[in-house]
Amino acid sequence: MFANTSTLEIIQLLLLIGGGCFLLIYSKIIPFRYVGHAINILRGKYDKHNSPGDLSHYEALSSAIAATVGMGNISGVAIAIATGGPGAIFWMWVSAFVGMATKFFTCTLSIMYRGKDEEGNVKGGPMYVITEGLGKKWKPLAVFFALAGLIGTLPAFQANQLTQTLVDVFQVNESNTRTAKLLLGISIAIITSLVIFGGIKRIGKVAGKLVPIMVVIYLITVASILLIKAGDIPQIFSLIFTDAFSGNAVMGGALGALIITGVKRAAFSNEAGIGTAPMMHGTAKTNEPIREGLVAMLGPxxxxxxxxxxxxxxxxxxxxxxxxxxxxISLTLSSFDAVLPYGLGSVILTICVLIFAFSTLFTYSFYGYSCLSFLTSSKIGKYYNYVYIATIIIASITELKFVISIIDSGYALMAIPTVISTLILAPKVKRAAKDYFQRLKTE
Structure with missing residues (x-):
């Protein structure tokens, strides 16, 4: 069943799906029972500007979504279909559904166990959850997460696929492709620098403006395609469900590998259980951990x-x-052009890709900075941005297969300390949730 899959991939599957299922059942599906309340929190109904933190609930979610709603949603989905067939989408759904519970727990903990840097700034993320929630003796696990995070949060995939998009759209001659990608990589690095060197508050404000725009444009475009192909939609859903348990479309019946493909691509898409989002949500202005957990669960x-x-x-x-x-991205571009007339698919998708990719590039830098700051200090952590910018240029001319391998490995390693610490501290979240919802009834 799991032929040709690595031990690390199987561990990732067990942690993300197994751990997520446990948290979903253990929470008695609380996250899904309070979606309306989560939306009210997101609207700013409970915002208090004197609360500790840097970002509002909306800015924290926007920044986290800006990191997740990116190339993984356009290019990552195409990779899932190309390598795993339509059935991989079903397993992405499963991973996302249980991932909502995982996000609720991990991001609640990111507020419950926040740390501070040497300058007194509030910090969040699995490394602080581990050291503050489990104790100093667990610090090696926190260090493990931070080291893996330095790899997993590199902007390699976004830079690679953004340059590939522009090369495909402008039909660059094959002999000039490498030079064109290098020049594009340098240009992307310069634009990214203008935002990320402004710090988390600038990232939050930019993300808050970009996220609604990019989601609306993309949804309108895809809705147009689905209207044109409305008659095929029932058959497509049938194909997704039947192929999910056979894997025959691409992988010759390798069901285990198909499941892992879906889980990996979902993890890259929504990051539930990976540990990146808690770093952003941990900076939210709130004294109520459960509120941020409810907002975060909307992400997947x-x-x-x-x-x-x-x-x-x-x-x-x-x-x-x-x-x-x-x-x-080449498959997604060709798919859009195959349905939309006059090359509109490429034009609109390119605009979407630019917004998606840059929003992710802006926010991912904060994750790597947070990891390096934890390992060293905030002063040294700021140098991560220089490594980050250099990676954009290098990744623009690197083979996609190598880029995917590096980032997937980083994500799998990050999931180990994130899920382990979350499972151990889950009772703390459950007690906090019980107290919060009892107080909510009396307000």
Missing amino acids: AIDTLLVCTLTALAILASGIWKNFDGNG
Whole structure:
């Protein structure tokens, strides 16, 4: 069942799906029972500007979504279909559904156990959850997360696929491709620098403006494709469900590998259980951990259950995925062009990709900075941005397969300390949730 899959991939599957299922059951599906309340929190109903932290609930979620709703939703979905077939989308859904519970727990803990840097600034994330919640003796596990985070949060995939998009759209001659990608990589690095060197508050404000724009444009575009192909949608859903348990479309019946493909791509898409989002949500202005957990759980629903699903339907509706030579952004571009007339698919998708990719590039830098700051100090952590910018240039001319391998490995390693610490501290979240919802009834 799990032929040709590594031990690390199997561990990641057990942690993200197994751990997520446990948290979902253990919480008695609390996250799903209070979606309306979560939306009210997001609207700012409970915001208090004198609370500790740097970002509002909305800015924290926008920044986290800006990191997750990115190339993973456009290119990552295409890779899932190309390597795992339509059935991989079903396992992305499963991962996202249980991931909502995981996000609720991990991001609640990121507020419950916040740390401070040497300058007194509030910091959040699994490394602080481990040291503050489990104690100093667990610090090696926190260090393990931070080291893995330095790899997993590199902007390699976003830079690689953004340059590939521009090369494909402008039909750069093959002999000039490498030079064009290098020049594009340098340009992208310069634009990214203008935002990330402004710190978390600037990142939060930019993300807060970009996220609504990019989601609306993308949804309108995909909705147009689905309207044109409306008659094929029932058959597409049928294909996703039947292929989910056979894997025959691409992987010759390798069901275990198919499941892992879906879980890996979902993890890259919504990051539930990986530990990146808690670093952003941990900076939210609030004294109520449960509130931030409820806001955070909306992330996988928006990211994977909505945006990734629409991307998948658009690709599958085009029909070209069956015989397409290649994957990633090239498949998505070709799928959009195959349905929308006059080359509109490429034009609109390019605009979306630019917004998606840059929003992710802006926010990911904060994750790596947080990891390095934990390992050293905030003063040294700021130097991570220089490494980050250099990575954008290098990744723009690197092979996609190598980039995916590096980032997937980093994510799998990050999940180990994140999920382990969350499972151990889950009773603390459950008690806090019981207290919060009792108080909510009396307000």
